[in-house]
Amino acid sequence: MKATRKLSIEKISIAPAYKVVSQAIERQIMQGTIKAGDVLPSETALAEQLGVNRSTVREGIRLLEQNGLVRRRGGKKLFASVxxxxxxxAHVSRAMVLxxxxxxxxxxxxxxxxxxxxELAAERATEEEIAALEDNLERTRRSLANSESLTELDIEFHHLIARxxxxxxxxxxxxxLSHLFYPAFYNVMSRLNAGERLFFAHDKILEGIRNRDPQTAKSWMEKHIVDFRRGYELANLDIHAQVEPSSLPLVAE
Amino acid sequence: MKATRKLSIEKISIAPAYKVVSQAIERQIMQGTIKAGDVLPSETALAEQLGVNRSTVREGIRLLEQNGLVRRRGGKKLFASVxxxxxxxAHVSRAMVLxxxxxxxxxxxxxxxxxxxxELAAERATEEEIAALEDNLERTRRSLANSESLTELDIEFHHLIARxxxxxxxxxxxxxLSHLFYPAFYNVMSRLNAGERLFFAHDKILEGIRNRDPQTAKSWMEKHIVDFRRGYELANLDIHAQVEPSSLPLVAE
DNA sequence: CGTTGATTTATTGTCCGACAATCCAATCGT
DNA sequence: ACGATTGGATTGTCGGACAATAAATCAACG
Known part of the structure; x- marks a missing residue:
């Protein structure tokens, strides 16, 4: 940069410049100097400001990009982002698989x-959220035969509740976690034909939420999760098997 | 728009080459073709194999590097990694703060x-893990006055239990989550002088673990967490305040 | 023969310059 | 006022270059 502060022969490993670049920008984002939605300077401008080459800036940007701290919109401009x-x-999923x-x-x-x-959903769900859950339940009712959509609908149901x-x-x-359940869930569903039980449980849970009854929602959810485990065992699947990566893309937005 | 005679399938933007590079390597790692610990080819070799420029390969590597799928050891060789x-x-922490x-x-x-x-720790903790917890407890006992080390020791205690x-x-x-509690915890500790209560709870929890008594361990942990929240409110801190980024580095290894 | 030290080689980090594609903005024509 | 045109700015990719240094190789030595 400007001041040479490397007098002491410090331990080891001065960070490479591209990492310094990334950290410099990251700090500004975390501190709020740069807010989400702000457009960042061009690569050449950044290179000039930071006193490094554009290639180095690019490598730094890649790090931020992967973190989701920064993204391109419209193919050109670089925006700060949450x-x-x-x-x-997806990061966590991958880590768990590995x-x-x-x-x-x-x-x-x-x-x-x-x-x-x-439980919390029963206390806080908005009318829109309850409507979305009811819509999901209705679609579930119509898909009792299809293991694949049943699996996706279940994952969506639980996601909606978390929301x-x-x-x-x-x-x-x-x-x-939910994402990683996909393959296991699909297996259970296609072997056990447990669509009815699933629908019933979802219905009860949603009823608890609709009635603003946290205890009901909670206990039926417990039953539902326990039930799934029993199904997993009944389907003769190994409880100690490693989870596989799911090719299903995470739900968007 | 469609003035040119280009085939109309051009809608979706093709991923930039550096992303393709990253995904290609990532796939091999996830599939197990490349196992953790394997050393990857040099940048020039990769560039040749993939038919792109070295700069492009480097940008691709940055993506993987940030994910932790790949890391440099000894400053030169590139290893696949978990x-x-x-x-x-840290990723998740940052996301939560933002x-x-x-x-x-x-x-x-x-x-x-x-x-x-x-609860699970009470069922599964090894002797070494229990010993580590006891060591932590002993250090806690000697640090009842010091809010800072108390905070760190508490975080370590909970981390050890999770392990x-x-x-x-x-x-x-x-x-x-634990990481993000640091600032709040420090605040509570330094204002409330609640070291005794903390030590007492930790002691009870550890007792439950030592005696292989999941219920005791679980219920004391519940009390401990509830107690912390009460302390937070007693210290006049806002329960709806946003969490701040903790400058404390995550525990290593 | 094994260890150590010197020398060579390979590889990374950084820089420079270039260029096509394309987005953005200002201009122009109507 | 508005759509088309044009020109500049910016990104993605490429090629090459070089210093620093880790890794590999070889030489000398005990």
């Missing part, structure tokens, strides 16, 4: 989160 | 996770 929750969820998390670990965690989500909980931390924590 | 859980946690998650949301979520973690739960999904889900 990471979309499904990008974040860490070879088992179905049981997934289940234990979702079992901790979903009932709370249902209705109005708790973004919860939403962000459960999303990657 | 994302470290604290990298993933989404302006409130303390209440954070609390509700951690309230769902921590008791389950304690002892032997559930990596749970570990990964709760880590970013």
């Amino acid at each position: 990471p979309h929750y499904h990008e974040t969820a 860490h070879e998390v088992t179905f049981q670990e997934l289940w234990e965690t979702i079992m901790a989160l979903e009932p709370v989500a249902a 209705a909980s109005h708790n973004r931390a919860l939403l962000l924590a459960r999303e990657p | 994302p470290h859980y604290h990298e993933t946690a 989404h302006e998650v409130t303390f209440q949301e954070l609390w509700e979520t951690i309230m769902a996770l921590e008791p389950v973690a304690a 002892a739960s032997h559930n990596r999904a749970l570990l990964l889900a709760r880590e970013p």
